Amino acid sequence: MDLLALADFSLVARHGGFGKAARAAHRPKATLSRRVAELEASLDLRLFERGGRALKVTEEGRALFERTHTLLGELEEATAAIASGGQTPRGRLRISAPLLFSQTAMGGLAASFALKYPEVRIEVTTEDRPVDMIEEGYDLVIRVNPAPDESLVGRTFLRDRLVVVAHPDLVRPAEGEAVPAIVRSTNDSSPWRVLGPDGEEDIRIEPVMTLSSLIMVRDAVRAGVGAGRLPVSLVSHDLADGTLAHWGDVAGPEIALWTLYPSRRLLSARVAAFLDHLKQAFPKGTPDELAAHIGR
Incomplete structure (x- = not known):
């Protein structure tokens, strides 16, 4: 199986269309379409239903995506770690963070991280809804009192009341x-x-x-x-x-902010670096430390 074609299929499936995938990866749409068609021909399977403007993953395509996207992610992380000597954070870091934390602290945290690691291109999306990290391509998610999820690992880095x-x-x-x-x-x-x-x-x-x-x-x-x-x-x-x-x-439970990431993926140098960055910003994890970031 052509791993490059499989990676292109995973890219299109994750973004929900050839156009969106092409814009996200800065790749020609025609190239992605051709590679996916070659993969379908080699597998003798239809991976997408194409009709009008809509593109829908078939049952076989979804099964292939679910079984391979984690492995592809691990391969990408491993090759990136080897290329960088396993130490230097670089590449894209996609983070989903809740609204209030984004408005009050995330801008400064992202800026100081970017100055420390100029080879990392950080992208922060602000939303309070639960997100599917794998499906939506996030490297790290910050959430308030998240529900237990066996597919994710994480830790509390900040508490409030x-x-x-x-x-x-x-x-x-x-x-x-x-x-x-x-x-x-x-x-x-x-x-x-x-x-x-x-x-x-x-x-x-x-x-x-x-x-x-x-x-x-x-x-x-x-x-x-x-x-x-x-x-x-x-x-x-x-x-x-x-x-x-x-x-x-x-009265009631405290507010706990968690960092979450997929347990089955290798922890990339950039994710590890951002986790350490949060630890340095909030060494005790107290409301006073967050208040210092908020200022007036």
Whole structure:
């Protein structure tokens, strides 16, 4: 079997089309189409259903992709490691990171990493949805409290916690009264349980604004529209200078940021270097260290 043709097939299958694959790899579309056709002829199998503008992987094509793309990835990593002496990080590094972490810290982290390793071309995609690392071609994924996944390995590199905060002029309600609140979902109307001096207590809320971004929630809380639940790293500077008042830590599990990568692939020099970069940026993994990256 022609491994180069197999690699081209995997590229087209991963990107979902010849055009997208050609643009991603900077290769002629006609060359990819010809190589895949040669592979189909050698296997006597149809790997793609071609019709109109749509390109669909056949059942046989999907089985071939699932059985070979990991091996191809390992071959690529191995040859790259040998070519670079096994030490120098180089090549493309694709990372998927959650929205808030991307907005507050990822730009600076990516920039400092690029200055340290100029031969690495880093690409960061911002999204909170679960991604399929293999199917979508990511080298590393950063996620908040991810669900267990046997196909991935990872570790926690940063921890945070939620707090209830408000503008100093907003009076904390008496027991049983509701406070105007800024929430992230129209269904969020349950009381906020916080850790008070006498144990856990509930703060009743009356949602007055729904915002999808935590940064927008923070800005609205700063303006005095209502109280909000926010990561302490995002508001620690406001709490320190009195711009916001702390009403209590939210009861419940902590926020943990994880780095995840496929366990079956060789850990490339560039992924290992970025993991080490995160460790240097957050040696203790505390909210204060993240707050230092966020700044004002």
